[in-house]
Amino acid sequence: xxxxxxxxxxxxKTRGQQVTLxxxxxxxxxxxxxxxQTPGQGLQFLFEYFSETQRNKGNFPGxxxxxxxxxxxxxxxxxxxxLGDSALYLCASSSGQPTNYGYTFGSGTRLTVx
Amino acid sequence: xxxxxxxxxxxxxxxEPVHLPCNHSTISGTDYIHWYRQLPSQGPExxxxxxxSNVNNRMASLAIAEDRKSSTLILHRATLRDAAVYYCILRGxxxxxxxxxxxxGTELSVKP
Numbered sequence: 001x002x003x004x005x006x007x008x009x010x011x012x013k014t015r016g017q018q019v020t021l022x023x024x025x026x027x028x029x030x031x032x033x034x035x036x037q038t039p040g041q042g043l044q045f046l047f048e049y050f051s052e053t054q055r056n057k058g059n060f061p062g063x064x065x066x067x068x069x070x071x072x073x074x075x076x077x078x079x080x081x082x083l084g085d086s087a088l089y090l091c092a093s094s095s096g097q098p099t100n101y102g103y104t105f106g107s108g109t110r111l112t113v114x
Numbered sequence: 115x116x117x118x119x120x121x122x123x124x125x126x127x128x129x130e131p132v133h134l135p136c137n138h139s140t141i142s143g144t145d146y147i148h149w150y151r152q153l154p155s156q157g158p159e160x161x162x163x164x165x166x167s168n169v170n171n172r173m174a175s176l177a178i179a180e181d182r183k184s185s186t187l188i189l190h191r192a193t194l195r196d197a198a199v200y201y202c203i204l205r206g207x208x209x210x211x212x213x214x215x216x217x218x219g220t221e222l223s224v225k226p
Binding site for chain 1: 148150155156157158159160161163201213214215216217218219
């Protein structure tokens with residue numbers, strides 16, 4: 001079956017702009033989580049959506065937001081971009097059930113802010 | 115979720131077994147031990163998870179100490195494609211929120 005698809009793969013934006021990233025989870029998965037990866041901070045949890053509702057949130061400023069559609073596809077938005085937002089943004093999908101099976105990650109979107 | 119401690123890096127020779135250790139002395143009774151790995155330029159990939167008993171799958175084996183304060187991921191025959199950063203993560207049974215807390219992981223290099 002198809003994996004987790006993230007678009008675009010690469011993005012260059014200017015400081016102050018906003019950006020929207022997209023994630024299509026594995027078919028049938030209702031949970032989508034977003035992570036930011038930087039060399040200095042490693043992988044950090046942004047937020048998770050399940051059935052169109054945000055279920056959990058990490059410690060990021062309000063400039064980072066997301067949403068999930070009825071087909072489980074998710075978008076995350078970063079407004080007023082800062083140089084420090086340059087990172088690899090990863091999404092992960094799962095069935096969302098309270099089990100402990102693994103999450104499937106996409107290959108990420110590499111965002112560069114100049 | 116409790117914290118894990120892993121060595122920053124390890125080296126292995128191709129076709130030899132690799133034992134990647136993880137300490138989690140503050141693990142609670144309902145914490146599962148998960149392992150992920152991240153190959154260069156890719157997102158993390160689920161490897162294996164367990165609670166108390168040792169676990170095997172097609173990718174690796176997970177050996178869990180009797181007191182559960184440590185675990186070891188075992189790659190039986192390392193290949194060059196196994197060169198990656200390996201993350202040991204604790205996930206509470208009641209953690210439904212998709213939040214995985216990644217540490218710095220162990221960077222495994224495999225020499226031909």
